[in-house]
Amino acid sequence: MLNVALPKGRLGEKVYDLFARAGYECPSILENSRKLIFENEEKGVRYFWVKPSDVAIYVERGAADIGVAGKDILLEYQPDVYELLDLKLGVCRMAVAAPKTFRDDPRKVLKVATKFKNIAMDYYAKQGRDIDIIHLNGSIEIAPILKLSDVIVDIVETGKTLKENDLEVLENVVPISARLIANKSAYKFNTEQIEALTESLAKMTERGNV
Ligand code: PRP
Secondary structure, eight states: OEEEEEESSHHHHHHHHHHHHTTOOOGGGGSSSOOOEEEETTTTEEEEEEOGGGHHHHHHTTSSSEEEEEHHHHHHHOOSOEEEEEOOOSOEEEEEEEETTOOOOTTSOEEEEESOHHHHHHHHHHHTOOEEEEEOSSOTTHHHHTTSOSEEEEEESSSHHHHHTTEEEEEEEEEEOEEEEEOHHHHHHSHHHHHHHHHHHHHHHHTTOO
8 A cells, every 4th residue: 555645625636636647546535524544445545634734744754655745845844755756736936025115125134924934044045145034824924014024935826915915026936836755765665656656647747637
């Protein structure tokens, strides 16, 4: 059985759909229930729904053999896993944004609110810019409005949240999308099985079939 950690939520549903079309279906997962574990013995797969930001933890520690995590999580937490494939789902970007009225003064310490502390610190360290990091857990867009921060480093997908809060993108930090990841020893012991699955998924993504 290949244990697969999927990110719960909208992205996870698209990811499961891709796995199913690649030949790893598990119809019971579509039943409306609160169950978190589903398996298809015949296909040799067992799926778990976990919080998107926890997928890499399950995979790194071997509770799951493979999983799907956002590049944002991989960059932020640097889990010790193999990154096998860009699934080209959940495509968005990490960006610096601020209120439209914001004018930067490079001589001043920049106050940055974010959920992605390491990505933000790394980004500004490369520019040699002194920053004051304010670590938040969500609704980041509100921080510069209430003057908690000057700017935010956050995920922008459609740009709707920024627009509705009168914020705009100042700089792009890094493109983000969902990645197939594998536990290192699981990969070593199940190379064939994991490679076969990776190839089937790659065929789907190459066809633009995602
Ligand atoms: C994410 C992100 C932005 C929003 C971007 O938030 O942090 O707030 O989505 O999407 P958009 O560009 O399409 O508007 P999420 O829904 O994960 O909520 P949270 O960060 O507030 O927890």
